[in-house]
Amino acid sequence: MNTTILSILLGIGGMLGWGIYDFLGGVFSKQIGSFKSLFWSQLAGLGSILLIAFAFKTEFHIPSLAIILSPVAAIVYSAGYLFFFKGFEKGNVSIIAATMNLWAVFTMLFAFVFMGQRLTTIQTIGVVMILSGATLASMDWGNLTKQRFQLSLGVKEAILGAFFFGIFWNISEIISEEIGWLLTTLLVKLGIAIFLLIFSFAVKQEIELTHGSTKIKFVILLIGMIEVSAVALVNYGLTIGDAILITPIASALSIVTIALAVIFLKDNISRFQGLGIATAIIGIIATAF
Numbered sequence: 524m525n526t527t528i529l530s531i532l533l534g535i536g537g538m539l540g541w542g543i544y545d546f547l548g549g550v551f552s553k554q555i556g557s558f559k560s561l562f563w564s565q566l567a568g569l570g571s572i573l574l575i576a577f578a579f580k581t582e583f584h585i586p587s588l589a590i591i592l593s594p595v596a597a598i599v600y601s602a603g604y605l606f607f608f609k610g611f612e613k614g615n616v617s618i619i620a621a622t623m624n625l626w627a628v629f630t631m632l633f634a635f636v637f638m639g640q641r642l643t644t645i646q647t648i649g650v651v652m653i654l655s656g657a658t659l660a661s662m663d664w665g666n667l668t669k670q671r672f673q674l675s676l677g678v679k680e681a682i683l684g685a686f687f688f689g690i691f692w693n694i695s696e697i698i699s700e701e702i703g704w705l706l707t708t709l710l711v712k713l714g715i716a717i718f719l720l721i722f723s724f725a726v727k728q729e730i731e732l733t734h735g736s737t738k739i740k741f742v743i744l745l746i747g748m749i750e751v752s753a754v755a756l757v758n759y760g761l762t763i764g765d766a767i768l769i770t771p772i773a774s775a776l777s778i779v780t781i782a783l784a785v786i787f788l789k790d791n792i793s794r795f796q797g798l799g800i801a802t803a804i805i806g807i808i809a810t811a812f
Contacts (some may be wrong), residue, residue, distance in 0.1 A: 533760030534773045540753025542779020545620055547746045549611035549780075550788070551739060558728050559609045560743060562719045565604075567747025569712040575755060576709050589701045589710065596694040597714025599687045601722070608683035614677025616784035617792050621660035621800040622681040627810055628653050629689020637693070645812045652806030659799025660792075704758035712751065721796035777804050 544564070551560045603626075610619040628650050635641065699707045723730045732740050757773050781800055784790040792800065 530760055533756050536624035537753045537757035537760070538776045540756065541773070541776040541785070542593065542747050544750040544753065545611075545623075545776065545780040546616065546783040547742060549616040549619065549784070550606055551743060551746075552608045552612040555732070555739060555743075556729075557605065558614045558723070559730055561601075561604050561608050561724060562716075562723065562730050563732060563740075563743045564750065565601075565712065565715050565719065565745040568751035569709075569716050569747075569756065571748045571751045572705075572709050572712050572755070576705060579705060581705055581709070583706070584702075585706070585710070586701055589698050589707075591699050592694055593707075593710040594714050594718075596691055596698060596711050597718050599694065600691045600711060601715050601718050603684045603687035603691060605789065606680045606687065610677035610680035610684060612677070613680065614675055615790050615792070616788060617781045617790040617800065618660050618675050618796060619677050619681045620780040620784070621656065621796075621803050622678050623685050623688075623766055624653050624777055624807055625634075625682060625685035625805040626692075627776070627807055629686050630692045631689075633689055633693045639662035645797030646810045649806040649809030649812075652809060653803050654806075655693050656799045656803025656806055660796045660803060699758075705755075708751070708754055708758070717767075775804055775808055777807070 548560055548564065553588070607619070607623055610622070631646070631650060695711065702710075720730075722728065732743070753773075777800070781790075783790070784797060
């Protein structure tokens with residue numbers, strides 16, 4: 524199989540995996556709570572990446588920089604998903620998914636300010652499209668027509684989540700350059716599990732799934748494996764394929780999340796919100812060039 528076809532397939536794998544995880548995470552956040560959904564799915568992801576690490580006989584030689592940055596990456600990643608899932612718990616899955624597209628803007632902003640990276644003309648246009656699309660998608664247009672400015676439910680949490688994800692991807696890039704994608708993923712997942720466990724005790728957050736059905740428990744564990752598989756596919760693809768193809772395809776995961784929400788949850792979105800979602804998705808794709 525040639526590199527181009529393999530790159531496209533791996534990019535699609537990442538897009539489907541993350542899109543399904545976000546959708547199901549949103550569904551079960553409403554049923555069992557955002558924290559339980561996040562904690563158990565991330566724990567399942569940790570178990571999966573541990574198996575992969577042992578299968579690849581990964582050597583655990585970790586430099587001091589990675590040791591210092593990995594807990595920071597785990598904390599901001601956890602914060603990102605805590606706010607993201609809380610947004611899902613409160614609001615419309617399609618609108619929250621579209622608003623979370625702002626993480627790409629925050630990632631580029633931090634890279635521009637702190638890492639000296641610069642945008643191409645097309646990427647700049649893409650950032651503007653993401654901002655415009657997220658704004659259109661996050662507005663409660665029913666209240667706006669009544670001359671009341673109001674964000675849709677869960678949007679504030681989604682914006683905060685996007686902010687923390689923007690920080691995470693820049694830190695993760697630094698760690699990956701030091702120790703590689705597999706060990707980076709393993710360390711971050713381990714840090715997430717530890718942080719969420721400590722957080723649950725600190726705020727007296729219940730984590731037991733004793734009241735959930737067997738089906739819910741199975742799906743929560745399954746989506747954790749799906750999410751870490753998406754990470755593995757894309758990172759593997761970046762080592763052997765064409766990043767210029769893989770990245771924009773995988774980052775269009777909102778297409779999957781929103782499509783599933785409209786089909787299965789019958790999410791209602793206004794014409795302007797639909798336009799905003801489409802604009803944001805196109806903007807994400809543009810930022811890869």
